[in-house]
């Protein structure tokens with residue numbers, strides 16, 4: 001049996017018009033002899049009636065009194081509704097389809113509510129269904145724990161659902177349909193010269209995704225890479241083939257993954273920088289601060305440690321909690337709100353001289369202040385003010401000539 005997994009994100013199932021574009025891709029796959037496993041996200045974005053953030057806003061969002069267990073129950077409904085609405089649309093057009101929740105499709109998870117890990121895929125029922133149906137529409141982002149509780153697997157998790165199904169069903173490919181033409185050299189919403197990449201390695205995409213390129217979830221890439229299932233990221237609204245993500249250096253289109261210095265520029269907005277000075281004769285500042293942050297489940301980034309203090313960043317939504325903890329510990333930190341992290345990502349930058357110099361030159365030419373920087377073998381990060389974000393991304397995009405030529 002030839003199986004293909006097609007994932008449609010919230011923007012691609014938001015209304016009838018979008019869903020009818022999706023139907024076109026499904027019909028084409030059926031004609032080509034595939035059984036199609038469709039994974040859907042909740043319909044639309046915040047404000048749309050059944051979107052994940054709209055459902056969360058019913059219980060006061062992040063400040064909900066409900067436990068994460070109940071929040072999962074609420075959020076999962078968005079994908080369940082979406083799968084049924086989508087199946088109805090397919091049936092209306094004569095396509096033999098059936099809707100499955102995540103649990104019915106075989107997603108067994110642990111009980112880390114709101115970011116549950118998939119521990120097993122039990123897809124026997126789904127496989128049997130595919131023997132008689134052309135399409136099974138699966139609610140993404142959700143599963144069930146052994147105790148029967150409904151769980152969700154982390155925001156943006158429908159990509160991961162699609163990759164897990166691709167791996168478990170040994171699908172020929174996982175197509176992630178979205179509202180852009182593929183993975184681009186930067187977020188096209190802020191970089192007007194961003195260009196689509198036709199073929200990229202799992203590692204390159206994973207790095208881009210970890211640094212904030214929202215177009216695919218990094219966990220999905222890791223699962224597909226382990227199972228050696230190719231992914232395509234492509235537009236719901238066109239016939240374009242988008243970006244092929246593969247480990248092969250020779251793509252199915254015959255094009256090589258070129259030795260690229262830089263794959264792209266990624267960014268994460270809404271970050272707060274926190275500077276804490278050590279109190280007189282205090283030697284345990286780092287341990288004290290970071291232990292306290294960890295105990296409150298606050299994820300910290302951009303950590304710099306000096307003898308006289310520490311500097312680090314937290315997300316905007318965690319800022320107040322972090323500040324109240326520091327106040328309890330008797331610290332008076334210096335805060336820089338409204339910052340953004342900009343990353344120059346590329347497996348090729350490892351050991352290449354001049355990359356950091358190019359970044360600093362490009363930003364200083366635009367008089368953009370670098371508040372902090374850090375680097376790894378694949379990425380150089382800079383922290384800038386959010387008001388400089390667009391100019392920073394565009395000038396780095398230009399400095400690394402990502403706007404030029406056919407990008408592969």
Ligand SMILES: Nc1ncnc2c1ncn2[C@@H]1O[C@H](COP(=O)(O)OP(=O)(O)O)[C@@H](O)[C@H]1O
Nearest residue numbers: 009010011178182183184186187189213214215
């Ligand atoms: N490097 C990138 N390439 C393509 N899109 C990107 C990139 N970085 C960020 N994006 C953003 O990701 C968005 C698609 O992701 P998302 O909104 O989660 O879609 P979906 O509804 O399909 O899940 C695009 O509209 C684009 O603005």
Ligand SMILES: N[C@@H](CC(=O)OP(=O)(O)O)C(=O)O
Nearest residue numbers: 009010041052155156157158
């Ligand atoms: N609806 C969930 C899961 C998801 O993956 O959505 P999308 O594919 O629209 O990013 C969320 O908003 O997190």
